[in-house]
Amino acid sequence: MEALSDMRGLIELLEDRGDLVRIKKRVSAKFELAAIIKKVQDTTGQAVLFEDVDGKMGAVANLYGGRDKLANLFGVSPEEVAFTLGDRGAGAPVKPVVSSERVEPFKVYREKPNIGELLPVPFSYEKDAAPFFTSPVVVAKDPDTGLYNTSIHRIQLKEGNRLGIQLVSNQHLTLIQEKCEQRGMPLEVAILDGTDPYLFMASTSKVPMDVDEYEYAGTLKGKPLELVKCLTVDLEVPANTEIVMEGVIPPGVREPEGPMAEVLEYYGGESPKQVIEVKALYHRENPIFQTILGGTIEEHALLGVPTEADLMKRLKRVCPLVKNVRMLPFIFRCVVQIADVPLSMRGITKNVLTTALSHPWTKMAVIINDDVDIDDPNDILWAITTRVDYDNDILLVKGAAALNLDPFIEQPGDTLTKIGFDATIDPLMQEKFARRRTVGLEKVDLSELTGSA
Ligand SMILES: Cc1cc2nc3c(=O)[nH]c(=O)nc-3n(C[C@H](O)[C@H](O)[C@H](O)COP(=O)(O)O)c2cc1C
Ligand SMILES: [Mn+2]
Numbered sequence: 001m002e003a004l005s006d007m008r009g010l011i012e013l014l015e016d017r018g019d020l021v022r023i024k025k026r027v028s029a030k031f032e033l034a035a036i037i038k039k040v041q042d043t044t045g046q047a048v049l050f051e052d053v054d055g056k057m058g059a060v061a062n063l064y065g066g067r068d069k070l071a072n073l074f075g076v077s078p079e080e081v082a083f084t085l086g087d088r089g090a091g092a093p094v095k096p097v098v099s100s101e102r103v104e105p106f107k108v109y110r111e112k113p114n115i116g117e118l119l120p121v122p123f124s125y126e127k128d129a130a131p132f133f134t135s136p137v138v139v140a141k142d143p144d145t146g147l148y149n150t151s152i153h154r155i156q157l158k159e160g161n162r163l164g165i166q167l168v169s170n171q172h173l174t175l176i177q178e179k180c181e182q183r184g185m186p187l188e189v190a191i192l193d194g195t196d197p198y199l200f201m202a203s204t205s206k207v208p209m210d211v212d213e214y215e216y217a218g219t220l221k222g223k224p225l226e227l228v229k230c231l232t233v234d235l236e237v238p239a240n241t242e243i244v245m246e247g248v249i250p251p252g253v254r255e256p257e258g259p260m261a262e263v264l265e266y267y268g269g270e271s272p273k274q275v276i277e278v279k280a281l282y283h284r285e286n287p288i289f290q291t292i293l294g295g296t297i298e299e300h301a302l303l304g305v306p307t308e309a310d311l312m313k314r315l316k317r318v319c320p321l322v323k324n325v326r327m328l329p330f331i332f333r334c335v336v337q338i339a340d341v342p343l344s345m346r347g348i349t350k351n352v353l354t355t356a357l358s359h360p361w362t363k364m365a366v367i368i369n370d371d372v373d374i375d376d377p378n379d380i381l382w383a384i385t386t387r388v389d390y391d392n393d394i395l396l397v398k399g400a401a402a403l404n405l406d407p408f409i410e411q412p413g414d415t416l417t418k419i420g421f422d423a424t425i426d427p428l429m430q431e432k433f434a435r436r437r438t439v440g441l442e443k444v445d446l447s448e449l450t451g452s453a
Helices: 007-016 032-042 067-071 078-089 172-182 197-203 213-221 297-318 348-358 377-387 446-450
Strands: 020-023 047-053 057-061 097-099 108-111 137-141 148-152 155-157 162-165 187-193 226-229 236-238 243-249 255-257 271-273 275-283 288-290 322-326 333-338 364-369 394-401 415-422
Touching (some): 007 047, 007 197, 007 288, 032 057, 078 213, 078 297, 137 197, 148 172, 148 197, 148 213, 162 243, 162 255, 172 187, 187 275, 197 213, 197 297, 333 348, 348 394, 364 377
Parallel strands (some): 057 288, 097 226, 333 364
Antiparallel strands (some): 047 057, 108 275, 162 275, 187 243, 243 275, 255 271, 322 333
């Protein structure tokens, strides 16, 4: 399949397939946008294109809302997408090309913008502190290597040209900002809203810090990203981006940020966080604002599928019997599926479990055999109920590093306990746990039997 040109290419593809609904009536960015996105996600699961938000511009959501949506980037089936992402991502880096021509998105330019007046930044949940950009790609260069890092961070709208940003501990942008701060330097950033779909995927993937994320996006896309130089900072951004903001994170500045309902569906508290001073904002003609509704399938798919791709490789190295891994629909729990373990490999399931638990997102992991449906929570619970020897098959990893989004984490340095369930059959008890089968089930044709065909 030919790579998608830009976010509009993805919108077109979804619309052609009937997987996008257009909302023609003007809607409000306060609560109404969120409610409509949720309603569509819970019913048809389509992407949503809002033609008019607050009279400001159009907006789009749920472009990446599920395994099937992400599969559109590569022209593969939903079942294949994590494997494809893993294979593609292992390819050679593809360097971007830089154009000096002022094309999109520089068409409409504003200096020191009043951001809230220009953009329909959504206010999604009751106790959110303010409107938030929920899926902006933040571009920065590592001051030591000059390599580009790109990642998604929630950004709080403040007064005028000021924004707040959430830099979670150990994220690359956090490390880059800390380096600059120690040197008393501001960190230059570009914020992209509605950018290249392959860059969007790259930005939500855990790519090693010595890999340039524009090059990695090119690897995923199978062709170079086309960049243009920024106007007020020493950075480059993809020319096909809908909206760009340029600015700096000044050193040593912290202001209250949050709460905002997060991926765990909790608000978290207000705490001092870094700020961004925006110097310039520009956008394409008739720009489309992109957003995602936090804590829904879109966020879990974006984080979960790249994690599945990454984990699959690591798990297969630990044990070639591993067949599949699932981080959806909720990335904090991981289910690993494995072929029957021969006696000679007894116990390997525990090694696999610890590997699954080593990932920062994974709080709970379950390992099952391939006679259990990896996509059916009831079947997984059946396996936990009947196949786990609770004395020997529960693994607790105490004192593990955790995400500071977790409500159990109160301050830096706090840790938590992770849990793993080995719900596979012990090779010593293979006979006892062999699951009964319904003979001839696949041959039963109900319409033929009832005469309703
Ligand atoms: C919708 C969405 C929102 C996110 N919000 C944040 C955030 O506020 N802060 C953060 O540090 N990471 C956030 N992330 C996760 C990072 O973007 C992701 O872990 C990324 O891989 C980090 O990039 P890095 O590997 O370069 O550090 C978010 C991800 C998604 C998909
Ligand atoms: Mn990175």
